[in-house]
Amino acid sequence: MIKIGILDTTLREGEQTPGVIFTENQRVRIAKMLSDAGVSMIEAGHPLVSEDIYNGIKRIMELKNTGEITSEIIGHSRAVASDIDSAASLNVDRIAIFYGISDLHLKYKTSKTREEVLKIIENSVSHASSYGLKVRFTAEDATRADMGFLRTVIETARDSGADRVSIADTVGILTPEKTKSLFNSIMDIKNIEYDIHAHNDLGMAVANSLTALESGATMVHSTVNGLGERVGITPTQVIAAAIKFHLNVDVMDLTKLAELSNTVEKYSGINNSVNMPITGKYAFTHKAGVHVAGIINNPETYEFMSPSNFNLTRNYTIDKFTGKNALKNKLQSMNINASEEDLIYILDLVKKSPNNFTDNDIVEIMKNIER
Numbered sequence: 001m002i003k004i005g006i007l008d009t010t011l012r013e014g015e016q017t018p019g020v021i022f023t024e025n026q027r028v029r030i031a032k033m034l035s036d037a038g039v040s041m042i043e044a045g046h047p048l049v050s051e052d053i054y055n056g057i058k059r060i061m062e063l064k065n066t067g068e069i070t071s072e073i074i075g076h077s078r079a080v081a082s083d084i085d086s087a088a089s090l091n092v093d094r095i096a097i098f099y100g101i102s103d104l105h106l107k108y109k110t111s112k113t114r115e116e117v118l119k120i121i122e123n124s125v126s127h128a129s130s131y132g133l134k135v136r137f138t139a140e141d142a143t144r145a146d147m148g149f150l151r152t153v154i155e156t157a158r159d160s161g162a163d164r165v166s167i168a169d170t171v172g173i174l175t176p177e178k179t180k181s182l183f184n185s186i187m188d189i190k191n192i193e194y195d196i197h198a199h200n201d202l203g204m205a206v207a208n209s210l211t212a213l214e215s216g217a218t219m220v221h222s223t224v225n226g227l228g229e230r231v232g233i234t235p236t237q238v239i240a241a242a243i244k245f246h247l248n249v250d251v252m253d254l255t256k257l258a259e260l261s262n263t264v265e266k267y268s269g270i271n272n273s274v275n276m277p278i279t280g281k282y283a284f285t286h287k288a289g290v291h292v293a294g295i296i297n298n299p300e301t302y303e304f305m306s307p308s309n310f311n312l313t314r315n316y317t318i319d320k321f322t323g324k325n326a327l328k329n330k331l332q333s334m335n336i337n338a339s340e341e342d343l344i345y346i347l348d349l350v351k352k353s354p355n356n357f358t359d360n361d362i363v364e365i366m367k368n369i370e371r
């Protein structure tokens, strides 16, 4: 079996969604739910950012120390001693140090030469390692960096004590083809494991993340509901389902995804769209008569995985797109005994109406027929 896992960063990247601020209690609750769902790693926040984030991670580490949380807990950090020391003081399992390595970032963010950047990576990673904690280095904006320099960055981070390097597609410009080519160009570097951190600016974060895993990455970053800077990153619920379906690996308990999604929707105040894959209200709701007729015979006709995999239920709507098979099945499911004549009558009403028919509407129609 392939050794891969999910790093959920709802508490770090997810809170970088415009408008989202979690409370300390919400932070702890989300971490506990993610751990119960079996994610390998939780990026719990950047402790130096604010006191409540620091305290939230502190409480998460208390649960980690009593065994109530089992996921590896990560503190985020810039490549500066103050950030690293703050994360280390919480005794997190791992410190993740990021630094923008594209020439654009060097020129316009940090005004550093490539040589200076390598020195900063060496100093910060070895400083974090000196605490005896695991260290990941994140090559921020790796997908716009010079490939030769990226390789040197990876080797420098590894030689300074990092066991993992995250390849961050910070502006979301990868395609699956480019993802594969990038990983093919770094997989020969020995003694390092890769994370993929894919932003969704072109809607390809899931595809790029899956391709990275197929190309040798072993940890995928995701957030519940796909939260994150701008339009967010890979949604946890979608990548977990994709990994199960395409790679047949259980990275987490899929039956916990809907509850996680609802909880994060509530805490974040960001409404889930009804057509969100897997956990959206319509993810397993069918409409067209031809589809529903197929579903009634065998749900696999229009579903690649069953809603029961996610502890969800299948549904279908009744409106002018409905056919007799769907209507008949609907009436049966409501324990309504309708004659063939009734069926034709109801279908005719439905076809002439611009409305969606609820179960109550159908009960009312039957009452009228009886009268």
Ligand code: COA
Residues within 6 Å of the ligand: 046, 048, 049, 050, 077, 078, 079, 080, 098, 099, 100, 109, 110
């Ligand atoms: N490592 C080291 N330094 C970095 C860096 C990195 N990876 N990325 C940016 N920097 C530097 C910048 O060059 C800039 O330096 P300057 O102060 O000399 O101009 C500074 O960090 C960022 O600017 P600013 O945010 O204005 O500095 P600040 O000291 O007021 O605040 C934070 C720093 C981190 C506390 C604040 O930006 C914050 O709360 N950020 C939220 C977390 C965050 O930004 N995360 C990004 C995750 S990708």
Ligand code: ZN
Residues within 6 Å of the ligand: 013, 170, 197, 199, 228, 229, 233
């Ligand atoms: Zn990001």
